[in-house]
Amino acid sequence: MIEIDHITKTYGKVNAVDAVSMTVETGSITVIVGTSGSGKTTLLRMINRLEEPTSGEVRINGTSTLSVKPHLLRRRIGYAIQGHGLFPHHTVARNIGAVPELLKWPRGKIDARVDELLALFSMDPTEFRDRFPAELSGGQQQRVGVARALASRPDLLLMDEPFGALDPIIRTQAQEDLRQIQRKLGSTIMLVTHDMEEAISLGDQVAVMDGGKLVQYAPPAEIIARPATDFVANMVGDAERPLRLLSLISVSEIIEPGEADGEALPETASLRDALSACLWTGRDALPATRGGAVVGRVTLKAIRARAGAHV
Numbered sequence: 001m002i003e004i005d006h007i008t009k010t011y012g013k014v015n016a017v018d019a020v021s022m023t024v025e026t027g028s029i030t031v032i033v034g035t036s037g038s039g040k041t042t043l044l045r046m047i048n049r050l051e052e053p054t055s056g057e058v059r060i061n062g063t064s065t066l067s068v069k070p071h072l073l074r075r076r077i078g079y080a081i082q083g084h085g086l087f088p089h090h091t092v093a094r095n096i097g098a099v100p101e102l103l104k105w106p107r108g109k110i111d112a113r114v115d116e117l118l119a120l121f122s123m124d125p126t127e128f129r130d131r132f133p134a135e136l137s138g139g140q141q142q143r144v145g146v147a148r149a150l151a152s153r154p155d156l157l158l159m160d161e162p163f164g165a166l167d168p169i170i171r172t173q174a175q176e177d178l179r180q181i182q183r184k185l186g187s188t189i190m191l192v193t194h195d196m197e198e199a200i201s202l203g204d205q206v207a208v209m210d211g212g213k214l215v216q217y218a219p220p221a222e223i224i225a226r227p228a229t230d231f232v233a234n235m236v237g238d239a240e241r242p243l244r245l246l247s248l249i250s251v252s253e254i255i256e257p258g259e260a261d262g263e264a265l266p267e268t269a270s271l272r273d274a275l276s277a278c279l280w281t282g283r284d285a286l287p288a289t290r291g292g293a294v295v296g297r298v299t300l301k302a303i304r305a306r307a308g309a310h311v
């Protein structure tokens, strides 16, 4: 568990981060979202002490980060930034193995970890281990950057706009990869973005920053349905709200008994997909399947009932 306790950073007379408190559960993704200059990067950098807080403290599993030497702290906290920050003259393997090497892991264990991570990121170790960053695509560089940050199995992974430089298609793929890998490894991740769409699709919890203050800290569905301030509502985008809400709910939640014609939807599909399928086929209901077998139907009426602000 990560406890951020009334943390403040003052530059001159300005509070870049203003008494922010939040608790992050182990094994979850927390996304910090806000406009440029809202204090996201400063907040993140106070967690691994790249910036020293003016006041307040951060505790990781009960221990104050102020009681640990910064360079030792940073070996336990992965940090991935936009533009990946890879060492250009080191191979992929040396880049990924950098922190385990500092921690003096035996060679064999480092090599095995490098190969395990490359495979996890769908990069064939024999093909990529000995390449240099310049011999990779932007998306591959970004994956190596994240693999490096995860290499020593850190207590926490901090990511500052990690997907900012990627084009939209690769970006969506990168988000899905991160989700999958996070689930597989059970990592605790705090990720910064200015993109509410990214926050909603990636976060177990979303922290919205405005002018250095934490204005709302809640699960995505709550942020959409009940934005705490006009600023949050603006960021969510009023017109998109019902669709965003539907994209977070799966068909399995509203299957009802009965039959329907048309192409079936798997119960894992989102209600946004179900709505789209109903509109596209001009039907009021479609069959729903579990493990390939039809188990009932999903109706336009039931979808509509879930699209309002009453989760």
Ligand code: ADP
Pocket (backbone or CB within 6 Å): 011, 016, 034, 035, 036, 037, 038, 039, 040, 041, 042, 043
């Ligand atoms: P974000 O990451 O949300 O864009 P930052 O945390 O980088 O925001 O910055 C928050 C505020 O603090 C901004 O107004 C920025 O100009 C200011 N700031 C950040 N770093 C420094 C610094 N080293 N010295 C003075 N002001 C800073």
Ligand code: MG
Pocket (backbone or CB within 6 Å): 040, 041, 042
């Ligand atoms: Mg920033």
